[in-house]
Amino acid sequence: MKINPEYKELAWQGLWKNNPGMVQLLGLCPLLAVTSTVVNALGLGIATMFVLICSNATVSAIRQWVPKEIRIPIFVLIIATFVTCVQLLMNAFTYDLYQSLGIFLPLIVTNCAIIGRAEAYASKNPIKQSSFDGLMMGLGFLAVLVVLGAIREVLGQGTLFDGANLLLGQWATGFRVEIYQLDSQFLLMILPPGAFIAMGFLIAGKNVIDHKIAQAKPKKLEQAIERVRVNFEN
Amino acid sequence: MSELTPAISKNSKILALFAVACTATVALVQLLTEDRIEFQSQQQLIQQLNQVIQKDSHDNEMFRDCIIAPTGNDTELLIDVIYRARLNNMPTAAAIKTVAPDGYSGNIELLIALNIDGSVSGVRTLLHKETPGLGDKIELRKSDWITTFAGKKVLDKNDNRWAVKKDGGMFDQFTGATITPRAVVKTVRKTIDYFQANQKVIFNAASNCGVEQ
Numbered sequence: 001m002k003i004n005p006e007y008k009e010l011a012w013q014g015l016w017k018n019n020p021g022m023v024q025l026l027g028l029c030p031l032l033a034v035t036s037t038v039v040n041a042l043g044l045g046i047a048t049m050f051v052l053i054c055s056n057a058t059v060s061a062i063r064q065w066v067p068k069e070i071r072i073p074i075f076v077l078i079i080a081t082f083v084t085c086v087q088l089l090m091n092a093f094t095y096d097l098y099q100s101l102g103i104f105l106p107l108i109v110t111n112c113a114i115i116g117r118a119e120a121y122a123s124k125n126p127i128k129q130s131s132f133d134g135l136m137m138g139l140g141f142l143a144v145l146v147v148l149g150a151i152r153e154v155l156g157q158g159t160l161f162d163g164a165n166l167l168l169g170q171w172a173t174g175f176r177v178e179i180y181q182l183d184s185q186f187l188l189m190i191l192p193p194g195a196f197i198a199m200g201f202l203i204a205g206k207n208v209i210d211h212k213i214a215q216a217k218p219k220k221l222e223q224a225i226e227r228v229r230v231n232f233e234n
Numbered sequence: 235m236s237e238l239t240p241a242i243s244k245n246s247k248i249l250a251l252f253a254v255a256c257t258a259t260v261a262l263v264q265l266l267t268e269d270r271i272e273f274q275s276q277q278q279l280i281q282q283l284n285q286v287i288q289k290d291s292h293d294n295e296m297f298r299d300c301i302i303a304p305t306g307n308d309t310e311l312l313i314d315v316i317y318r319a320r321l322n323n324m325p326t327a328a329a330i331k332t333v334a335p336d337g338y339s340g341n342i343e344l345l346i347a348l349n350i351d352g353s354v355s356g357v358r359t360l361l362h363k364e365t366p367g368l369g370d371k372i373e374l375r376k377s378d379w380i381t382t383f384a385g386k387k388v389l390d391k392n393d394n395r396w397a398v399k400k401d402g403g404m405f406d407q408f409t410g411a412t413i414t415p416r417a418v419v420k421t422v423r424k425t426i427d428y429f430q431a432n433q434k435v436i437f438n439a440a441s442n443c444g445v446e447q
Contacts (some may be wrong), residue, residue, distance in 0.1 A: 088271070
């Protein structure tokens with residue numbers, strides 16, 4: 001099976017090169033606020049991904065009928081609708097998780113990654129590609145959330161998957177891993193400064209890898225520099 | 235009529251159409267999830283009540299037998315709801331949902347269950363914004379501190395054991411967080427005083443809260 005290069009490019013963009021969390025730095029607010037544990041990160045990541053896919057698909061489906069002048073209010077309407085639906089569904093089916101994520105769910109509306117993708121991609125491309133773009137951007141964001149959540153949870157609490165039962169039900173209680181015992185938690189990592197610091201290291205790490213890749217292909221050095229500039233513009 | 239008018243009216247029609255469609259979607263989802271959400275919060279309430287009041291001490295449905303915002307003579311105490319436990323129609327205990335307003339970062343919602351003899355049956359923290367890692371030890375998930383209230387009594391008006399150890403009382407404070415446990419202890423104490431003074435009123439008042447039948 002041959003993968004369509006267009007999809008491959010979308011995946012590459014969303015997951016790495018133009019990652020909404022690490023490169024575009026969109027949606028910083030939820031990114032920093034809820035990543036105190038892996039489970040919270042996973043919950044919000046999945047919710048964001050769901051909203052992103054739905055809003056991208058819808059925006060793309062209606063793109064012919066939306067006049068240019070009023071596209072932004074319509075995008076906001078659509079995104080707000082999906083966020084409200086997600087909120088209601090989580091309230092109904094994952095009540096405990098809803099309680100721990102509750103106040104951050106409405107913040108998905110303000111996540112610029114979503115309206116950014118609607119405007120930059122979905123409003124100009126067919127439904128299939130737009131949905132796929134939503135999926136990949138969502139996955140990229142989810143991955144950053146989870147990695148950040150894991151770092152902060154391990155350093156701050158010494159555990160992993162604490163509270164997995166909130167997301168998956170009682171059977172998942174056993175997922176909790178205690179990596180080391182802390183008499184008192186490492187507060188810095190649990191509070192927002194820890195998120196900023198860990199995020200800084202993550203971005204630095206990504207830049208190091210990009211740099212290594214660029215060095216491994218000296219011929220493409222020029223392109224690599226250009227890529228950095230393009231990222232800033234986005 | 236300016237030449238812009240047709241465009242404006244067309245755009246506002248489209249916008250209105252989208253607003254209606256989006257509102258309809260939300261309304262539909264709300265309709266579908268309403269019962270389930272109601273059920274979930276009711277389940278959680280029952281679970282919380284069963285945590286603080288022993289099952290064998292009552293045979294009524296506590297979550298249906300409750301009074302909202304009763305007026306007491308102590309205006310400082312912010313009581314939300316009182317759930318009443320009865321065995322063979324005799325009052326045995328009450329669970330009082332109240333707020334400690336003086337936490338380190340705002341209100342701490344508490345569920346305080348008291349036996350008819352004035353002793354504490356159990357206390358749980360329902361909602362708080364205390365510092366993670368320090369003040370959040372009032373959650374049962376983080377520490378069993380909150381269970382140390384069980385069985386405690388206020389001996390008389392000048393009972394000064396109802397304070398954290400730092401203030402000469404009998405309750406532990408947390409390393410780095412004294413304000414939080416102090417606020418909780420103070421509110422539990424005040425609630426007991428209120429309960430003792432108003433037992434008759436509390437148990438005789440007609441149930442007025444509403445899990446609809």
